[in-house]
Amino acid sequence: MAIESLRERTGMMSDVAKKFSVLINFSDLTSSELEKQAKDLCNTLTSGDHSNLNYDELIVEMRSFPKQWPKQNMTILDLLVFLEENALKEIYPNMWVALRIAVTTPVTVASAERSFSKLKLIKAYLRSTMSQECLNLLAIISINREISKQISYDDTIDDFAAKKSRRVRFYI
Structure with missing residues (x-):
């Protein structure tokens, strides 16, 4: 077969x-x-x-x-x-x-099949505890793991923290 x-x-x-x-x-x-x-x-x-x-x-x-x-x-x-x-x-x-x-035009359908396989694994484990948007973003990261390995998570967290900082600085 x-x-x-x-x-x-x-x-x-x-x-x-x-x-x-x-x-x-x-x-x-x-x-x-x-x-x-x-x-x-x-x-x-x-x-x-x-x-x-x-x-x-x-x-x-x-x-x-x-x-x-x-x-x-x-x-x-x-x-x-x-x-x-x-x-x-x-x-x-x-x-x-x-x-x-x-x-x-893809040479094979392996990447598409791999994507659906990954999504099935992620969705089964996290379905009940996560929003659809977060699930989609995690699926994209998981599917494109070669690219995601190159991302520095520390830098990303620092950038996010700097943008979302709610501290108000009072100057004397």
Whole structure:
């Protein structure tokens, strides 16, 4: 069952990778292949009547993109950084949106599953003694434990105490 689940997830992730591959290899594609793959990508990023990309503009942007890339074998993230550093996101807005979506698509669902697992542990233990806001904040800290390990709690407590100090100083 676990092996079948892994095969299914791998297949789904490879399908997603194929959809976004046009963003990297568009300079190597023939005109008809480019149009077909761009249409697939636009259809993938469409929900109901709303589309995140304009198909015709995306084709024009890909065809007008400089043939000489800054470096060989650029990744989607490299291309996104290139557009940002050279202030080209206004010139290639559809590519900009598609690249941003591509880099934010999770490679696995493990982080989401981990988040729900953590929330279940926290909520079961603290459910009756804590407000919803406090529970949410603790869940965020627990889920992002790598970042939270870098926080100096002593400094945070000192900052909080300084801001919330209610002592009134009387000067003589």
